[in-house]
Amino acid sequence: MRSIFLIISSLIINIGLQAQDISFPAPQIEGGMPLMEAFSKRQSARSFSEKSLSNQMLSNLLWAAWGINRSEDGKRTAPSSHNEQNTVLYCALVEGLYIYDAQNHSLVLVTKKDIRAETGTQDYVKSASLNLVYVAKGDSAANWGEARINAACVNAAFIAQNVYLFCASEGLACVVRGSFDGKKLQEIMQLGTDKVSVLAQSVGFPAE
Numbered sequence: 001m002r003s004i005f006l007i008i009s010s011l012i013i014n015i016g017l018q019a020q021d022i023s024f025p026a027p028q029i030e031g032g033m034p035l036m037e038a039f040s041k042r043q044s045a046r047s048f049s050e051k052s053l054s055n056q057m058l059s060n061l062l063w064a065a066w067g068i069n070r071s072e073d074g075k076r077t078a079p080s081s082h083n084e085q086n087t088v089l090y091c092a093l094v095e096g097l098y099i100y101d102a103q104n105h106s107l108v109l110v111t112k113k114d115i116r117a118e119t120g121t122q123d124y125v126k127s128a129s130l131n132l133v134y135v136a137k138g139d140s141a142a143n144w145g146e147a148r149i150n151a152a153c154v155n156a157a158f159i160a161q162n163v164y165l166f167c168a169s170e171g172l173a174c175v176v177r178g179s180f181d182g183k184k185l186q187e188i189m190q191l192g193t194d195k196v197s198v199l200a201q202s203v204g205f206p207a208e
């Protein structure tokens with residue numbers, strides 16, 4: 001009976017997901033390092049090992065970063081200005097570029113190209129197994145005023161700090177980055193006119 005239930009729930013969860021999307025196991029939302037210890041270990045690190053992050057690690061990381069922590073109203077682990085939740089979290093992995101879909105807790109494929117190297121201007125970027133690109137979404141990004149752009153950057157920064165603390169807790173290396181070629185990313189990531197990249201972050205296992 002239990003196994004039939006599990007099969008049916010997994011079918012329901014996977015409706016809407018395409019074959020090349022990545023469906024995650026549920027995030028493990030208990031445990032981890034005590035918060036004060038994580039603060040004491042938070043740091044930027046720029047040397048990464050080749051080893052990929054497991055789907056469970058990605059599941060936990062993305063949930064901690066920008067997952068839904070109050071299912072009753074769809075609110076998230078990071079705050080957002082006016083609760084607009086208009087930060088789109090792009091994940092550049094060796095398998096391709098994906099968008100984190102918090103509702104389905106999955107990754108939606110954008111392109112199968114490995115664009116990790118293109119998400120930054122520094123050499124270490126290509127060696128991180130995950131490069132996050134924080135993209136702000138609006139009606140027409142070209143018309144945004146200063147306040148809107150500031151809010152977009154602050155929204156992204158909250159998520160980035162969640163990632164820092166998760167990495168500290170899990171012994172992962174990570175560094176947030178302002179150095180990337182926005183124009184180039186606009187094209188490679190197919191952002192269109194309603195989205196702008198505002199911040200990036202490299203994550204991976206530390207170099208041995």
Ligand SMILES: Cc1cc2nc3c(=O)[nH]c(=O)nc-3n(C[C@H](O)[C@H](O)[C@H](O)COP(=O)(O)O)c2cc1C
Nearest residue numbers: 042043044045046120122175176177178179180199
């Ligand atoms: C908005 C912002 C942009 C940053 N951009 C870069 C960057 O492009 N490349 C980089 O290697 N580090 C970047 N950093 C990381 C800082 O260099 C780092 O946080 C600082 O040296 C302090 O080190 P810590 O994070 O270990 O405390 C950035 C940090 C912030 C907050």
